[in-house]
Amino acid sequence: QPTLAVVGRPNVGKSTLVNRILGRREAVVQDVPGVTRDRVAYDALWNGRRFTVLDTGGWEPDAQGLQAAVAAQAELAMSTADAILLVVDATVGATTTDEAVAKVLRRSKRPVLLCANKVDDERLMADVASLWSLGLGEPMPVSALHGRGSGDLLDAVLNALPETPKEVFGGTGGPRRVALVGKPNVGKSSLLNRLTGEERSVVDSVAGTTVDPVDSLVELDGETWRFVDTAGLRKRVHTASGAEYYASLRTKAAIEAAEVAIVLVDASEPLSEQDLRVVSMVVDAGRALVLAYNKWDLVDEDRRYQLAKEIDRELVRVRWAERINVSARTGRAVAKLAPALRTALTSWDQRVPTGQLNAWLNDLVAATPPPVRGGKQPKILFATQAQTRPPTFVLFTTGFLEAGYRRFLERKLRETFGFTGSPVRISVRVRE
Numbered sequence: 001q002p003t004l005a006v007v008g009r010p011n012v013g014k015s016t017l018v019n020r021i022l023g024r025r026e027a028v029v030q031d032v033p034g035v036t037r038d039r040v041a042y043d044a045l046w047n048g049r050r051f052t053v054l055d056t057g058g059w060e061p062d063a064q065g066l067q068a069a070v071a072a073q074a075e076l077a078m079s080t081a082d083a084i085l086l087v088v089d090a091t092v093g094a095t096t097t098d099e100a101v102a103k104v105l106r107r108s109k110r111p112v113l114l115c116a117n118k119v120d121d122e123r124l125m126a127d128v129a130s131l132w133s134l135g136l137g138e139p140m141p142v143s144a145l146h147g148r149g150s151g152d153l154l155d156a157v158l159n160a161l162p163e164t165p166k167e168v169f170g171g172t173g174g175p176r177r178v179a180l181v182g183k184p185n186v187g188k189s190s191l192l193n194r195l196t197g198e199e200r201s202v203v204d205s206v207a208g209t210t211v212d213p214v215d216s217l218v219e220l221d222g223e224t225w226r227f228v229d230t231a232g233l234r235k236r237v238h239t240a241s242g243a244e245y246y247a248s249l250r251t252k253a254a255i256e257a258a259e260v261a262i263v264l265v266d267a268s269e270p271l272s273e274q275d276l277r278v279v280s281m282v283v284d285a286g287r288a289l290v291l292a293y294n295k296w297d298l299v300d301e302d303r304r305y306q307l308a309k310e311i312d313r314e315l316v317r318v319r320w321a322e323r324i325n326v327s328a329r330t331g332r333a334v335a336k337l338a339p340a341l342r343t344a345l346t347s348w349d350q351r352v353p354t355g356q357l358n359a360w361l362n363d364l365v366a367a368t369p370p371p372v373r374g375g376k377q378p379k380i381l382f383a384t385q386a387q388t389r390p391p392t393f394v395l396f397t398t399g400f401l402e403a404g405y406r407r408f409l410e411r412k413l414r415e416t417f418g419f420t421g422s423p424v425r426i427s428v429r430v431r432e
């Protein structure tokens with residue numbers, strides 16, 4: 001679905017507006033200086049159309065870094081969203097920071113909407129008009145707090161958003177979307193270059209611009225793949241402060257935009273927190289996963305042994321993901337990536353028919369029933385796979401199933417049905 005990015009300096013009311021767009025009554029999120037939020041992408045629905053709202057305002061810079069940080073927000077928005085909403089505080093007017101951001105946004109190839117917030121009553125309309133000076137067209141007055149004007153704003157947003165998100169070949173049937181992610185210096189750019197052959201991709205979706213979204217279409221193993229936000233790999237957005245936050249935001253956005261992620265790890269160094277965090281982002285987003293251990297040319301017998309231990313200790317959670325030891329430098333095993341991506345996506349798309357699932361489950365539960373709790377034996381009445389992408393199962397039971405038993409079920413499910421490379425979700429509904 002198409003994506004709207006909301007940008008603006010701190011305290012203009014971005015979070016309130018995002019909540020308003022999402023139809024949430026109370027302000028769930030607050031702009032807290034220096035605090036990063038967990039989620040950046042939310043699903044919104046207006047007039048029967050779904051779109052994603054990307055909230056870029058989770059991190060608030062100190063005074064010095066303000067301009068650079070908001071400009072980075074804008075760049076991020078331009079490379080990931082289908083339309084951009086710049087929020088300005090009408091009671092303050094256009095500040096130099098607003099002007100700097102507007103200047104960046106005027107270069108955008110995507111539609112940019114200007115929203116004048118905090119217009120709680122008519123008397124502020126003159127101030128709203130002065131915002132024409134930002135050169136982004138007509139400022140739309142809203143009061144995010146009271147809801148005034150938000151319907152008109154949402155209509156304008158829907159108008160600006162394309163029916164289908166930016167895609168070279170349209171939504172369905174187009175190339176499958178891959179995020180190549182990992183902490184800095186693990187070799188993402190090097191691997192991308194290796195995959196695309198000599199410093200350039202087969203096709204770049206947008207040529208000749210530096211700030212526009214650039215996904216790369218890459219031909220691997222006879223199939224075209226869409227590597228999302230590769231612009232972020234080639235050209236790093238450096239901000240005075242907050243660079244790390246933006247890198248992480250960008251990683252999240254890329255994962256959200258993709259169907260499958262290759263998490264690249266530097267095999268020559270110990271696994272780090274940051275590596276694990278990227279893996280978690282993929283699993284939590286419910287995307288398929290391939291783990292690639294890069295710089296294998298530097299890995300000797302000793303390191304290999306250490307790494308195996310680290311993987312056993314830290315990555316049990318994603319035992320189901322395929323692991324490939326590659327070298328972007330020598331090209332080692334790079335050809336194995338495409339088959340692994342394919343396997344992961346097949347799992348991600350897989351659906352187990354309800355009849356088959358229940359037959360299997362009955363046998364399993366008969367052999368190994370859930371542990372008794374509070375003197376009662378929980379019974380599993382029925383199971384169904386409610387969703388694919390990722391496969392999501394719902395179990396209807398007469399009692400609570402312990403985490404241990406749920407893990408057992410997942411393990412058995414995987415043994416029988418595969419799901420290599422894809423997270424699997426199991427939710428339990430207790431019927432009284």
Ligand code: GDP
Nearest residue numbers: 184185186187188189190294295296327328329
């Ligand atoms: P990125 O930040 O993840 O995009 O990482 P880069 O692609 O910029 O690579 C970081 C450094 O690692 C560069 O000096 C690369 O030359 C080096 N590098 C990348 N892949 C390999 C590899 O497979 N083997 C070795 N030895 N070095 C690599």
